[in-house]
Amino acid sequence: MTSKSSLHADFSRLNNRRILVLICLFVALLISLWLDLLAGPAGLTAQQVFEGLIDPSSLNLRHSIILWDVRIPDALIAVVVGAALGLSGIEMQTILDNPIASPFTLGISSAAILGASIAIILSPVIPFLPSQALTPVLALVGACASAALVLFVVRISSGNRETVILFGVALVFLCEAISFGFYLIADAEALYQIAFWAMGSLTKAGWIEVAIVSAVFCLVFPFSLRQVWLLTLIRGSEEHARSTGVNVAKLRIWVIARSSLLAAFAVCFVGTISFIGLVGPHIARLLLGEDHRMLLPGSALCGALILSIASFLSKILLPGTVVPVGVLTAIIGVPLFLSLLLQNHRRTR
Amino acid sequence: MNLKVENVSAGYGSVQILNNLSFPDITQGQLVGLLGPNASGKSTLLRCLSGILAFKGHISFAGQEYSKTNHKAWFEKVATMPQSPPAPTALTPTELLWSTARALALPYSDQALAHRIEDLFTSLGIYEYRLSALSSLSGGKRQLVGLALALIREPELMLLDEPTSALDLHWRMTVLQLVQQRIKTQNQIAVAALHDLDLAARYCDTLVLMHQGVVVAAGAPETVLVEDNIARVYQVEAKISRSPYGHLHIDVIGPLPGSSPHV
Numbered sequence: 001m002t003s004k005s006s007l008h009a010d011f012s013r014l015n016n017r018r019i020l021v022l023i024c025l026f027v028a029l030l031i032s033l034w035l036d037l038l039a040g041p042a043g044l045t046a047q048q049v050f051e052g053l054i055d056p057s058s059l060n061l062r063h064s065i066i067l068w069d070v071r072i073p074d075a076l077i078a079v080v081v082g083a084a085l086g087l088s089g090i091e092m093q094t095i096l097d098n099p100i101a102s103p104f105t106l107g108i109s110s111a112a113i114l115g116a117s118i119a120i121i122l123s124p125v126i127p128f129l130p131s132q133a134l135t136p137v138l139a140l141v142g143a144c145a146s147a148a149l150v151l152f153v154v155r156i157s158s159g160n161r162e163t164v165i166l167f168g169v170a171l172v173f174l175c176e177a178i179s180f181g182f183y184l185i186a187d188a189e190a191l192y193q194i195a196f197w198a199m200g201s202l203t204k205a206g207w208i209e210v211a212i213v214s215a216v217f218c219l220v221f222p223f224s225l226r227q228v229w230l231l232t233l234i235r236g237s238e239e240h241a242r243s244t245g246v247n248v249a250k251l252r253i254w255v256i257a258r259s260s261l262l263a264a265f266a267v268c269f270v271g272t273i274s275f276i277g278l279v280g281p282h283i284a285r286l287l288l289g290e291d292h293r294m295l296l297p298g299s300a301l302c303g304a305l306i307l308s309i310a311s312f313l314s315k316i317l318l319p320g321t322v323v324p325v326g327v328l329t330a331i332i333g334v335p336l337f338l339s340l341l342l343q344n345h346r347r348t349r
Numbered sequence: 350m351n352l353k354v355e356n357v358s359a360g361y362g363s364v365q366i367l368n369n370l371s372f373p374d375i376t377q378g379q380l381v382g383l384l385g386p387n388a389s390g391k392s393t394l395l396r397c398l399s400g401i402l403a404f405k406g407h408i409s410f411a412g413q414e415y416s417k418t419n420h421k422a423w424f425e426k427v428a429t430m431p432q433s434p435p436a437p438t439a440l441t442p443t444e445l446l447w448s449t450a451r452a453l454a455l456p457y458s459d460q461a462l463a464h465r466i467e468d469l470f471t472s473l474g475i476y477e478y479r480l481s482a483l484s485s486l487s488g489g490k491r492q493l494v495g496l497a498l499a500l501i502r503e504p505e506l507m508l509l510d511e512p513t514s515a516l517d518l519h520w521r522m523t524v525l526q527l528v529q530q531r532i533k534t535q536n537q538i539a540v541a542a543l544h545d546l547d548l549a550a551r552y553c554d555t556l557v558l559m560h561q562g563v564v565v566a567a568g569a570p571e572t573v574l575v576e577d578n579i580a581r582v583y584q585v586e587a588k589i590s591r592s593p594y595g596h597l598h599i600d601v602i603g604p605l606p607g608s609s610p611h612v
């Protein structure tokens with residue numbers, strides 16, 4: 001007869017505590033989303049926003065457009081892009097067994113900036129295609145091309161982790177060098193736009209962008225969830241995973257492919273906010289441990305939460321201007337990250 | 350259910366490590382000790398047996414030739430404990446074992462799995478660390494977690510690569526006793542790479558002494574651990590005696606002059 005073992009009880013308690021942390025993160029995200037909807041120059045009151053959410057016709061046309069075509073998509077893109085970068089970052093860190101692996105260190109963000117720069121510089125020369133359309137497309141092309149290169153290296157190095165990371169870092173330098181070459185021929189206006197794009201901005205995104213990034217996230221996330229046990233096993237003992245017949249090299253290709261794709265779509269519309277892909281996973285790990293059942297959703301939630309808070313702060317910090325959100329994520333993320341890191345060190349001493 | 354190893358050659362890239370290696374058939378219920386100095390190819394042989402390293406020659410288990418068995422079926426019969434213990438991460442031993450069992454789709458209910466992990470941890474003396482981060486455990490404790498990882502399954506063939514190297518004497522003996530007891534009651538076979546000659550002689554039914562990728566001697570402990578073999582393989586002078594308790598004892602007198610063994 002199997003009575004409930006005490007280990008089972010302990011483990012359930014641990015899991016429940018972590019689920020509670022996930023719920024808290026989710027609630028925090030809802031609060032931050034709400035604050036983000038309230039923030040902005042148009043002077044909408046909380047009550048108007050609330051009523052406008054339930055019944056758009058309760059607002060006048062101007063307010064309704066501000067709420068439904070500006071604030072809601074802006075607030076939502078912060079959430080989905082943050083979640084995408086958080087998920088992408090944690091999968092890369094685990095599968096490459098490297099705490100600094102992220103869409104940024106693998107060169108995906110830099111390639112996106114390169115693509116966007118080319119689009120911004122060339123768009124005056126190309127007729128018919130508006131810069132707003134060309135920029136995300138070329139950023140996506142750049143990001144996907146770099147992801148394909150990284151995958152190619154994963155393949156030919158039979159999944160050697162150091163080679164992959166070093167290649168990614170080399171790719172960052174290469175993309176930057178080429179970008180600088182383009183800046184030499186760019187005019188001041190184009191340079192300003194490139195700088196603005198590179199710092200990350202959520203304000204250009206509309207419903208279509210929200211839908212596309214959400215769709216890619218929803219496509220990738222189930223695959224990630226199906227492999228949570230395997231990812232935890234690999235994190236714990238790659239040797240053991242291999243000795244039980246897990247094809248680690250193949251898994252590595254597959255995980256990097258889906259996380260790069262996710263990162264590429266996340267950065268192509270809003271510029272590089274790649275810091276979240278690094279810090280979101282670490283914060284989630286400090287809060288939730290390394291059981292990937294908790295860690296993958298936790299990392300997505302942390303990414304979404306940080307970017308949503310950054311989006312809110314970017315609107316209220318300097319009245320009249322929107323501070324680039326990429327700047328803010330670094331300014332909020334770094335101290336938060338450091339304090340958690342140091343706290344964790346003290347605890348384990 | 351015999352284990353046969355015949356003319357096995359294997360290596361990494363163009364470097365050949367195992368050269369036409371064979372040893373006598375191993376029958377059910379035997380604990381086999383793989384002995385030999387560092388770099389003699391013990392881990393390499395275990396990798397071939399576990400099915401993760403390609404080799405030439407014949408390995409068969411329970412009448413099934415490795416080359417004719419599908420991979421998945423082989424991995425279901427064989428459980429391996431690699432030489433390196435689980436990484437020092439924030440994972441807890443419970444999470445690691447649980448995830449492993451689920452990743453391998455072992456057919457245990459949550460209750461049954463919890464009981465199994467609890468029993469394993471208790472018998473390996475790591476129960477009190479069940480919810481500690483692996484990074485806070487010593488190398489020896491992590492090695493025991495690694496052993497638990499291999500023992501979570503019910504394999505027919507167990508391959509253990511230096512399962513006791515980081516343990517102190519009490520746990521060395523406990524682990525070997527546990528493995529011995531398990532293969533006797535379940536009629537399994539275990540092959541363990543070991544360093545401690547006295548303990549190997551005491552707990553193993555068969556010893557396989559390796560040197561530079563070939564088998565120097567194989568058979569019952571008292572036939573393998575003789576002074577000539579030890580001198581040849583380990584480059585030390587040794588005297589073999591029986592303790593008053595009947596255990597084989599290898600007394601190492603000193604290194605043989607003029608020899609430079611592999612490091």
Ligand SMILES: Nc1ncnc2c1ncn2[C@@H]1O[C@H](COP(=O)(O)OP(=O)(O)O)[C@@H](O)[C@H]1O
Nearest residue numbers: 361366385386387388389390391392393394542
């Ligand atoms: N993954 C590997 N790649 C290349 N050479 C290896 C690898 N693993 C082991 N070797 C080499 O194979 C030889 C035998 O090693 P190994 O089987 O680990 O010996 P043992 O386990 O007996 O110490 C050594 O010379 C070692 O350097």
Ligand SMILES: [Mg+2]
Nearest residue numbers: 391392432510
């Ligand atoms: Mg070895």
